[in-house]
Amino acid sequence: MAQSANSSTTHLTKSPTLAALLSLVIPGAGQLYLGARNVALAIFVASVAFIFLIGFTLDNFRAGKIEIGGVETSWLWLLLVAFWLWNVWDAHQRARGKTTTRLFSLGIPILLIYIIAWQVTDPNFARLVTRFSDVQIIFNALIHPDLLTRDTETQAGATTIWVPCSEPPQTAAPEGNSGLPVGVNKICGTVGDTLVMAGQGFHPNTTGNVYWLEYNGTNEVQIRAAGQPVLITTDADGKFTVSFEIPAFAGREGLDPTAPIAQGIQARFTQEVGPLKPSENFQVLVGSIAQDPAPGWMVSLGLRSPTDTVPRFVPGGIFVTIGLGLMATLISIIVAAPLSFFGARNVMARVRGGVIIYYIARGVFNIVRSIDTLIWAIILVTWTGLGAFTGLLALSIHSIASIAKLYSEEVEHTDPGPVEAVTATGGNLLQNIRFAVIPQIIPSFLAYSLLRWDINMRSATVVGFVSAAGIGFYIVESIRKGGYREYAAALWCIAIVVLIVDYLSAYWREQIVKNENKISTEPPKPFYKTRRGIFYTILFALVFVASWNLAQVDLGKLFEPAPTFVSVLSDFATVDLSIPVWEQITRQLLITIFQALLATTLGALVALPFAFLAAKNITGRSARTRWVYYGTRFILSFLRSIEAILYVSIFVFWVGIGAFAGMLALSITTFGLIGKLFSEAVENIEEGSVEALTATGANRLQSIAFAIVPQIVPPFISYAIYQWDINIRLATIIGLAGGGGIGQLFANYVGQLQYHKAGAVILSIVVIVTLMDLASAKIRERLV
Amino acid sequence: MLRVEHLTKVFPNGTVALKDVTFQVPDGEFLAVIGLSGSGKSTLLRCINRLIEPTSGRIIWNDVDITALSQTEMRNVRRQIGFIFQQFNLVKRSTVITNVLTGRLGYVGTAQSLAHYFSKQDTERALNNLERLGLKEKAYVRADSLSGGQQQRVAIARALMQEPKMILADEPVASLDPVLSHSILKYLELLNKEDQLTVLCSLHFLDLVHRYATHAIALKDGQVVFQGLPQEIDDAQFKAIYGQDAQRVSII
């Protein structure tokens, strides 16, 4: 209190006019003069950024373009002027100890940013509507994924007719009835004549179609009336009659009465019979059973004769993906755990020169982490070639860095007391780590590892986009062929697997938090002697071997890189710094950033109402609304279980290649993720304060406005900013599937073997992701 | 015999925590270190086994200059000095017996201990020490499931594993209630009397000093302001140590 009074008196001694003038010349200068250093810096940086943004986007995206007297300019400059004027006014007011409204200080920049974001992303919402009928194919496919089929049985009967009639008309129909007995009421006819067809001996009460068979029997066409197929239905005795017109198809070869052509008419009933069974596509996706000759050891043990076969499970794409996720997690735990001590300040401070190692370790973790798995995969393909193993390496590298950072932070948060105690007993550094640090960090290490398994599983579903193995590759292939039912089947497989992993990971993490506190007076048996221990060891060994095989681990490949590898690597390292390249990069980066911003906004806005529907304390309590709770939860989990890049193809098909498609794909996952986070924020509402307000006599609306809204707005904003951060990372790769932005540019450069430029793109990604990471952490810190 | 000579500690931030501290502790003594909060008690005790590096001065124990030892030599000295902390400093998620066994780390090889291998004798010794402190049946529970007094007894058992010749206890009872304080200090007294261990113990309450200590020193702003028998602390001394406004209080 005393302090603020103090500072306002010091302001009073400074001149408002001078402050205003200073700010007029250089934005923020007046505020600096008044001692508000942070505000001054913010205003100055914002102004410079806006000048750059408006200029750059006018040239590159024609943002806000208007023509005045033959000069092209952007009307967005008006907003800059408004901001500038506000800054002058603010300096003036500040000097008099007053503040200005947030409406301008935050409102103008936000407005400007969104207008530019809009122009850069170039959204075309109209297309979502106008092209909706096209995309129905995909929605249909999603409902009928190609996973299961049944055998079909066809019953057919064909008869014949002359087209057209000759002079005089034919006296007998052409030869060639076949199948079950059917007949038509004419011997000959011409296009447009009405025919009545009858038949018998079919399965009762079934529905089929009529086909016109071409004269030589190779082509056929389904008979339609008013655009719809003509249906025939048998009665209880298996008889039918149907009437239709002779189709134009019948006259394809001409209607010459001197040369009538014998043509066929077929009634065909196709029925699905027998049980559901996995389709061929299912076998590719999930797996199939192959029969192998019995292996030698079985024969020599007398278990099988040499001619016998034994069944063998041939894993499909989803199992390769599961194997990749498991293996990558395991590798990253093993590598990251020791590395994490180098990134822990409290440990490194005890070693001479350790603090330098600490900074290096943390720096490397952050750089490696900011490059997405898919981009690592593109780089690594030049080393180990296409295949699951490259995918595994890419997943592992990214995962090691991410998890090592988390582990390091956890090591830093350990209680120093036990370390002091172990030192006092004469323990050295290693013994300290073993007895004082590791026991403390094990639960959080486990929790982070499980969380990482979940994340790796999701990444493994897309790494195949680049490394050509696993389900991601399968998806690329099916989309290329336009096989949307196959694509849909793959999405379902991914969703199921990811949801299971998600559940297991969360369940086990919960178990860790609950931390079983066993009270026993006996010394516990060593783990490997308990029955559970043996079971888990064997299970682990089996899973390990299976994953090792599925991921096609081939350590030899590491030592025989492609001959060009070294030159590629040095090309990457010698970053291209020329202006045209960086202009391209800036352009694409802006798309990436603003695409992520719009996706976050859109996703968050749509998620807002759903967050309340998915909150336990709102819908989960009464039996009447519980289905809403579970339903919304399921939709949210389903949508977020599929990586954004997998959605891109839907939107590319729907609204066309480009940033808008990428933005929509991102907003779907945003919706799923943020809907969950928001609903948790709603669940965390303290009911006490609502109660307290009700007790003061407030009505329902008032208690919502004063007790609930203040409790959820800060976490909502905080989550939205966090999500923007995540979305920028995702947006860096969305271009690989046609979603626009920096990823596309990177793929292009690599495709054209211009590795200097690709290196520049990576540099820009590292910088922008790191900056966003810092900024988002800072802003969220402020909010909480 | 422990001799502390002209010990001074200046922290990197400029705080002078100890200023020219000199005193002697003959073997088998129970020395109480008293003084206001911030007077430097913890710093003094930690300097003695060099958990904190002294700035200047010497610490001579049984004719060895502790301040001149290298880190490896220091390990051998440390394992002969038990340290008991106010906050117990147990590894909460480890079992009681593992915590007690860590007291043995100064004696076993690094590789062996990293594999969590302790000899049968060590394990037996740990169980015996726990029995001595009345905690045998708690050996295989996790340390965080014990009460504060029990945890401090585990910490004493851990110190005993070192087969120490001296015990440094930094306010071992400050986190415990009065009844438990007595039970813990009685154990220290027992070790002092039965095992002839030298005990240096910082304490807050004067009547605990009267009851258990054979000698006392008092610190004020890092300097020794009193040195002698506990009974010699009269009202004038008391005011000099604790300030003019201080009141004598007693617990139980």
Ligand SMILES: Nc1ncnc2c1ncn2[C@@H]1O[C@H](COP(=O)(O)OP(=O)(O)OP(=O)(O)O)[C@@H](O)[C@H]1O
């Ligand atoms: N690591 C450190 N860095 C800087 N100053 C320190 C550090 N540790 C202690 N001090 C300062 O040294 C002085 C003595 O601290 P010390 O902990 O030894 O006091 P104490 O007598 O044990 O107090 P208490 O009864 O509160 O435990 C205090 O002024 C303290 O602030």
Ligand SMILES: [Mg+2]
């Ligand atoms: Mg202290």
